[in-house]
Amino acid sequence: MLKVLAVCGLGQGTSLILKMNVEQALADRGIDADVEHTDVSSASNMGADYIITGNELAESLTDHQAKILIVNNYFDMEEINKVIDENLVN
Amino acid sequence: MRFLEESIVKVGVEVSNAYEAIEAAGNLLAEDALIEESYIEAMKNAYKENGAYFVLAPHIAIPHARPEDGVKEASVSLVQLKNPVEFGHSFNDPVRLVFGLGASSSDEHLTLLRKLTMLLNDSVNVEKLINATTYEEIKKIVEMER
Numbered sequence: 001m002l003k004v005l006a007v008c009g010l011g012q013g014t015s016l017i018l019k020m021n022v023e024q025a026l027a028d029r030g031i032d033a034d035v036e037h038t039d040v041s042s043a044s045n046m047g048a049d050y051i052i053t054g055n056e057l058a059e060s061l062t063d064h065q066a067k068i069l070i071v072n073n074y075f076d077m078e079e080i081n082k083v084i085d086e087n088l089v090n
Numbered sequence: 091m092r093f094l095e096e097s098i099v100k101v102g103v104e105v106s107n108a109y110e111a112i113e114a115a116g117n118l119l120a121e122d123a124l125i126e127e128s129y130i131e132a133m134k135n136a137y138k139e140n141g142a143y144f145v146l147a148p149h150i151a152i153p154h155a156r157p158e159d160g161v162k163e164a165s166v167s168l169v170q171l172k173n174p175v176e177f178g179h180s181f182n183d184p185v186r187l188v189f190g191l192g193a194s195s196s197d198e199h200l201t202l203l204r205k206l207t208m209l210l211n212d213s214v215n216v217e218k219l220i221n222a223t224t225y226e227e228i229k230k231i232v233e234m235e236r
Contacts, residue, residue, distance in 0.1 A: 008143060008144070009136060009139075009140030009141075009143050009144065010136060010140070010154070010155065010156055012154060012155075012156055012157070012193045013144070013152060013154040013191050013193050013203065014143065014144050014146055014152060014154075016199075016200070016203050017146065017152075017203055017206070017207050020203070020204065020207050021207065021211070040140070053143075054143050054146070055180055055181060056140075056141050056142060056143040056179060056180070057140070057141075057143050072147075072181040072182065073146070073147040073148060073181075073182070074146040074147055075146065075147040075150070075207065075210040075211050075213075075216070076147065076211075076213075077211060
């Protein structure tokens with residue numbers, strides 16, 4: 001199954017918000033994926049197909065093997081849908 | 091679990107920088123004994139160490155720390171700023187709404203985040219929260235999402 005990591009600084013709050021909205025966007029498209037949330041330092045040791053995070057943290061994740069997707073407005077479903085459509089939908 | 095009740099919402103707060111804005115949102119939670127003072131320090135440290143990533147959307151900051159930093163009850167406060175403040179986020183500055191998140195490890199934490207996400211996913215709500223002048227106006231917006 002596709003694995004997606006939602007990443008924030010502490011893995012406690014903001015990444016959970018992003019996870020909820022990403023799960024919604026994936027469900028709307030019928031994409032079966034495992035979405036987890038974590039903090040930026042744990043993310044480097046976790047395998048994933050995609051990492052979704054904000055622009056501010058993306059720079060510290062560039063060494064990760066996963067494809068990094070950037071969302072600027074975590075509450076904008078249109079932006080999240082667009083990022084998913086451009087990268088995850090064939 | 092506490093979510094944007096009158097005692098933890100303040101409208102038209104004047105601060106001069108991001109640290110003061112985080113403090114103001116944290117103080118509302120501390121005054122109601124929802125967090126320890128140590129949690130406010132932890133929120134400011136998280137900002138110092140990880141930057142402004144918690145400015146999640148245009149005008150919206152959600153400062154928080156870890157449950158073990160001193161959260162007594164899962165909670166969300168709101169400080170609406172009189173004058174917008176720069177947090178140093180490349181897209182979402184300046185900040186006008188600061189939601190202080192008392193992050194707990196309970197299921198309530200998830201419930202609160204879901205409520206907050208439902209509220210803020212609607213840009214009309216965000217606009218109204220920014221322009222509200224009284225708690226009553228904010229209460230109406232929050233209650234519509236219940």
